[in-house]
Amino acid sequence: xxxxxxxxxxxxxxxxxxxxxxxxxxxxxxxxxxxxxxxxxxxxxxxxxxxxxxxxxxxxxxxxxxxxxxxxxxxxxxxxxxxxxxxxxxxxxxxxxxxxxxxxxxxxxxxxxxxxxxxxxxxxxxxxxxxxxxxxxxxxxxxxxxxxxxxxxxxxxxxxxxxxxxxxxxxxxxxxxxxxxxxxxxxxxxxxxxxxxxxxxxxxxxxxxxxxxxxxxxxxxxxxxxxxxxxxxxxxxxxxxxxxxxxxxxxxxxxxxxxxxxxxxxxxxxxxxxxxxxxxxxxxxxxxxxxxxxxxxxxxxxxxxxxxxxxxxxxx
Amino acid sequence: xxxxxxxxxxxxxxxxxxxxxxxxxxxxxxxxxxxxxxxxxxxxxxxxxxxxxxxxxxxxxxxxxxxxxxxxxxxxxxxxxxxxxxxxxxxxxxxxxxxxxxxxxxxxxxxxxxxxxxxxxxxxxxxxxxxxxxxxxxxxxxxxxxxxxxxxxxxxxxxxxxxxxxxxxxxxxxxxxxxxxxxxxxxxxxxxxxxxxxxxxxxxxxxxxxxxxxxxxxxxxxxxxxxxxxxxxxxxxxxxxxxxxxxxxxxxxxxxxxxxxxxxxxxxxxxxxxxxxxxxxxxxxxxxxxxxxxxxxxxxx
Numbered sequence: 001x002x003x004x005x006x007x008x009x010x011x012x013x014x015x016x017x018x019x020x021x022x023x024x025x026x027x028x029x030x031x032x033x034x035x036x037x038x039x040x041x042x043x044x045x046x047x048x049x050x051x052x053x054x055x056x057x058x059x060x061x062x063x064x065x066x067x068x069x070x071x072x073x074x075x076x077x078x079x080x081x082x083x084x085x086x087x088x089x090x091x092x093x094x095x096x097x098x099x100x101x102x103x104x105x106x107x108x109x110x111x112x113x114x115x116x117x118x119x120x121x122x123x124x125x126x127x128x129x130x131x132x133x134x135x136x137x138x139x140x141x142x143x144x145x146x147x148x149x150x151x152x153x154x155x156x157x158x159x160x161x162x163x164x165x166x167x168x169x170x171x172x173x174x175x176x177x178x179x180x181x182x183x184x185x186x187x188x189x190x191x192x193x194x195x196x197x198x199x200x201x202x203x204x205x206x207x208x209x210x211x212x213x214x215x216x217x218x219x220x221x222x223x224x225x226x227x228x229x230x231x232x233x234x235x236x237x238x239x240x241x242x243x244x245x246x247x248x249x250x251x252x253x254x255x256x257x258x259x260x261x262x263x264x265x266x267x268x269x270x271x272x273x274x275x276x277x278x279x280x281x282x283x284x285x286x287x288x289x290x291x292x293x294x295x296x297x298x299x300x301x302x303x304x305x306x307x308x309x310x311x312x313x314x315x316x
Numbered sequence: 317x318x319x320x321x322x323x324x325x326x327x328x329x330x331x332x333x334x335x336x337x338x339x340x341x342x343x344x345x346x347x348x349x350x351x352x353x354x355x356x357x358x359x360x361x362x363x364x365x366x367x368x369x370x371x372x373x374x375x376x377x378x379x380x381x382x383x384x385x386x387x388x389x390x391x392x393x394x395x396x397x398x399x400x401x402x403x404x405x406x407x408x409x410x411x412x413x414x415x416x417x418x419x420x421x422x423x424x425x426x427x428x429x430x431x432x433x434x435x436x437x438x439x440x441x442x443x444x445x446x447x448x449x450x451x452x453x454x455x456x457x458x459x460x461x462x463x464x465x466x467x468x469x470x471x472x473x474x475x476x477x478x479x480x481x482x483x484x485x486x487x488x489x490x491x492x493x494x495x496x497x498x499x500x501x502x503x504x505x506x507x508x509x510x511x512x513x514x515x516x517x518x519x520x521x522x523x524x525x526x527x528x529x530x531x532x533x534x535x536x537x538x539x540x541x542x543x544x545x546x547x548x549x550x551x552x553x554x555x556x557x558x559x560x561x562x563x564x565x566x567x568x569x570x571x572x573x574x575x576x577x578x579x580x581x582x583x584x585x586x587x588x589x590x591x592x593x594x595x596x597x598x599x600x601x602x603x604x605x606x607x608x609x610x611x612x613x614x615x616x617x
Contacts, residue, residue: 022521023439023441023521024440024443026440026520027437027521028436030432030433031432033432034432034433034496038451038452038455038488041485041488044466045464045465046458046462048466048470052469114352116353120603122360124603128363128367128599128600129367131592131596131600132367132592132596133549133591134550134567135552135567135571136567136589138571139573139584139585140370142574142584143581143584144366144369148382149381149384149581185366189363217348239456242456246460248553249553249567252571270465274465274468275468283465284465284466287461290462291459291462294459
């Protein structure tokens with residue numbers, strides 16, 4: 001079999017006969033259906049979205065007839081005040097969310113990695129916010145934040161932290177921060193689970209060596225845990241940034257973007273322009289800008305963190 | 317001076333540090349245990365408090381919820397909120413049925429197509445498999461809004477807005493890549509010797525997959541299906557754009573509820589609690605697989 005394989009191998013992988021050739025042909029056949037679906041529902045729309053962003057579309061009677069307007073939709077973006085607001089909101093929301101979720105997630109992961117935190121109970125309660133539907137999460141927080149009867153106002157007032165009830169969703173910046181807290185609460189569990197898996201992959205011998213060298217708890221964290229966790233933390237930062245930029249359900253249920261566009265993120269702005277205002281071309285242009293931003297962000301992270309070289313240094 | 321003071325110094329150096337550092341270590345361990353316990357308590361309260369409050373609220377009547385402080389006496393507990401949200405004229409029941417149909421179909425199709433593709437990528441030396449895997453990962457970066465605008469137009473033209481099939485196909489776009497990724501990890505862990513033995517016995521690729529690999533991968537397959545189910549059950553963004561009346565899903569029913577009956581707090585929360593029970597039960601029951609398969613897979617990948 002090996003001789004036969006060796007004779008045909010260089011002449012074309014697909015025409016190779018024998019077991020390996022059969023395997024490869026069958027492999028392509030097996031992948032094809034999944035690829036076709038993914039291409040149809042992801043590849044086509046992405047190209048089509050760019051084409052759409054170069055058009056002005058009148059959604060009259062569901063016909064969506066477009067006229068070419070070149071880059072006009074993109075050129076309109078910088079002068080759109082809603083875009084400026086949405087951009088700064090998105091940057092603020094994403095930056096705070098990533099920093100808080102990854103650092104608190106790391107703290108939770110270290111707690112659960114400690115002998116006292118190994119009980120299955122803690123892992124179970126981590127799964128609950130993760131599995132909860134984002135819409136259900138939004139409804140729960142809507143009730144917690146309720147200005148008149150919400151438990152948050154009641155507890156804070158009872159403890160003497162606030163003098164009078166706060167309208168949590170009534171002020172632009174306060175509303176955005178309230179959304180942040182609700183989303184951070186929902187996001188910490190999965191990131192903590194990822195980081196916990198990373199912590200469990202750190203060779204225990206490194207900690208033993210650090211202890212023998214008389215390292216303090218902080219030094220152990222700084223010079224053993226952090227370098228070893230570099231790649232995992234990078235993955236978490238990338239994933240959490242993407243998820244923060246995709247937040248939609250919370251905004252839809254809690255504020256619909258208000259007050260005064262205070263909780264409009266780019267994702268929601270594009271949705272509103274497209275499906276509430278019917279401007280499909282402009283909405284697509286905004287969506288493409290968001291897409292490029294997310295792509296560039298991922299590239300920057302990969303550059304800054306350089307996971308492979310970091311892992312190699314740490315492993316050496 | 318020199319001789320008399322040097323001796324104690326030498327003696328101290330030799331004997332003192334040991335007991336002091338032992339006491340020190342004990343004290344430090346005590347403090348660090350205290351920090352860990354305090355951290356675990358805060359973490360538990362922070363994570364459970366919103367959920368507990370939602371569950372309690374869903375069992376309380378409006379009068380108890382709107383009194384200050386909230387009237388938590390157990391005699392108040394009632395199922396009225398649940399009965400009200402499940403009453404026929406509200407869309408929650410319809411939403412739960414629709415979500416079940418869509419989530420089960422999406423998971424079934426994703427598992428079928430996904431397991432074949434994952435097996436091929438794990439074992440069958442497909443040319444360009446690295447590029448395909450990279451593409452699959454890249455799909456996770458697409459914001460839904462980029463995809464949904466053109467899809468909405470196409471689906472409108474086809475007259476498929478507000479149909480099961482439209483939602484199922486669109487859900488496959490983001491669930492299929494994850495399913496392929498997770499299952500590839502599982503299939504790679506299957507001992508390759510089993511498949512070699514099957515091949516030596518003359519089994520075809522498909523026979524090997526069906527008779528050897530699938531049976532021993534049933535638990536992870538089932539768990540991956542659960543994961544796909546949770547993701548499609550919870551999805552809201554595509555559903556709100558691509559449905560109108562007939563195939564409204566549970567999340568849409570919850571959102572509408574909180575928009576229409578803003579002052580019926582107990583019912584609003586009861587709807588959210590009710591629709592969350594299936595996915596939370598699934599997640600807790602299958603936690604071993606979720607923790608092992610998905611989380612570790614993501615870190616390694």
